[in-house]
Amino acid sequence: MIDVYTWPTPNGHKVHIMLEECGLAYTVHAVNIGAGDQFEPDFLAISPNNKIPAIVDSDGPDGGEFSLFESGAILVYLAGKTGKFLPRGDRKRYEVLEWLMFQMGGVGPMLGQNHHFRQYAPEKLPYAIDRYTNEAKRLYGVIDRRLAKSEWLGCDEYSIADIATWPWLRNWKNQGIELDAYPHLKAWFERIEQRPAVQRGVQVLADRRRPITDDKAREVLFGKTQYERR
Known part of the structure; x- marks a missing residue:
């Protein structure tokens, strides 16, 4: 099982789509970046750059739990895990x-x-x-x-x-x-x-996303909170 910590952004959707395309079982954990969830210690433990998405694979490369951040790295990892969407030649x-x-x-x-x-x-x-x-x-x-x-x-x-x-x-x-x-x-x-998998992938947490209009969300995403040393 793969736990994916994410939000409905382009980088989040990359991983949602890949999981759907590969037919992998996964559990979604919403990280509301407008509310500041990305700065919580538990999330920083798996994503030290405080960015979504991140994953935790209970069946990692050595059979143990494995966590990974950075959407591009996650795509390469999932391609290697499944043998899909990254040619071998x-x-x-x-x-x-x-x-x-x-x-x-x-x-x-x-x-x-x-x-x-x-x-x-x-x-x-x-x-x-x-x-x-x-x-x-x-x-x-x-x-x-x-x-x-x-x-x-x-x-x-x-x-x-x-x-x-x-x-x-x-x-x-x-x-x-x-x-x-x-x-x-x-x-x-x-x-x-x-593609059906793409259509399913972009629906992940789609009902949770709202336009960024309030001052708190703007400050969390673009203000001092984003740049605090942790």
């Missing part, structure tokens, strides 16, 4: 890993900044909005060009690279993107959207 495997790293190092951080300055920043800063909107468009273009040559992002089969990237593109409207401008990406997006 070196060429395909490294192609998948390079696009997984592209998501972890580029798509996630840059679209996260885009979303922050467009949606949550206390004042509208044109420079920041323009910078991150333009970077979002650049990244969408990189993905679109890749998908013009390949049905899937990492290699010629659906993989953890697709699972990692897709949830970050669900809020394309809020990122200042017109999806029709990226036809290959749009077709790929819609193919993934129709």
